Amino acid sequence: MKKLGILLVGLGFLLVAFVVALLTMRQPEPKEPANSRTVTSISRKRKASGRILVVYMSRTGHTKQVAEELHRHVGGDLYQLKTQKTYPQSYQKMLDVAQSEQDADARPRLKGQLPKLARYQTIFLGYPIWWDKNPMAINTFLEHYPDFKGKTIYPFTTSGSSGLGLSIPVIRQNARNAKIGKGLAVTDAEMKRMPRMVATWLEENYK
Numbered sequence: 091m092k093k094l095g096i097l098l099v100g101l102g103f104l105l106v107a108f109v110v111a112l113l114t115m116r117q118p119e120p121k122e123p124a125n126s127r128t129v130t131s132i133s134r135k136r137k138a139s140g141r142i143l144v145v146y147m148s149r150t151g152h153t154k155q156v157a158e159e160l161h162r163h164v165g166g167d168l169y170q171l172k173t174q175k176t177y178p179q180s181y182q183k184m185l186d187v188a189q190s191e192q193d194a195d196a197r198p199r200l201k202g203q204l205p206k207l208a209r210y211q212t213i214f215l216g217y218p219i220w221w222d223k224n225p226m227a228i229n230t231f232l233e234h235y236p237d238f239k240g241k242t243i244y245p246f247t248t249s250g251s252s253g254l255g256l257s258i259p260v261i262r263q264n265a266r267n268a269k270i271g272k273g274l275a276v277t278d279a280e281m282k283r284m285p286r287m288v289a290t291w292l293e294e295n296y297k
Contacts, residue, residue: 134227134260141209147225148258149177149184152248153216156276159288160214160246167210172201173227188220198227202236207235212242213268215261219249219275224257229264238268244296245273253277271295 148154
């Protein structure tokens with residue numbers, strides 16, 4: 091009886107070990123995070139799409155955050171547009187200046203040397219929406235270049251609630267011969283989930 095008991099205990103241990111091994115073999119591999127899949131696929135596209143420029147104008151810092159998140163995914167060069175004239179800190183006063191610039195069809199002067207576009211095929215262009223339009227300084231930037239033939243521009247915007255506003259027809263008019271890709275609009279309320287929005291937008295539209 092003693093030998094039988096020892097034999098049963100041994101068989102019990104073997105059965106437990108077999109079940110544990112079986113469960114381990116069937117355990118699914120951990121899924122790769124969605125963001126890492128996006129980065130990998132976008133990296134492949136970047137190699138096939140030539141040089142990339144992420145250029146943006148930002149007042150509150152929101153457009154800058156979106157631009158930096160885009161740059162993290164697609165690489166290339168990052169350039170911030172700055173005007174020679176400083177806009178008021180007061181939001182309402184800034185809107186008043188923006189309105190007067192729109193009424194005058196102004197072209198605010200830009201600071202520094204603008205990038206040479208000959209080396210770029212893809213341009214991500216970011217700006218805030220003021221009075222439902224892009225800042226007039228964006229027109230200054232676009233009109234600086236005589237031709238965008240062979241280049242694709244992907245607009246991205248930030249705003250309180252305006253989305254892309256009426257900016258796309260203006261971009262199309264001033265970026266001569268450019269192909270305009272689908273834009274990304276991020277509102278103030280969406281900034282917390284902006285990284286996910288950027289990744290999804292790139293995956294769906296940056297071909």
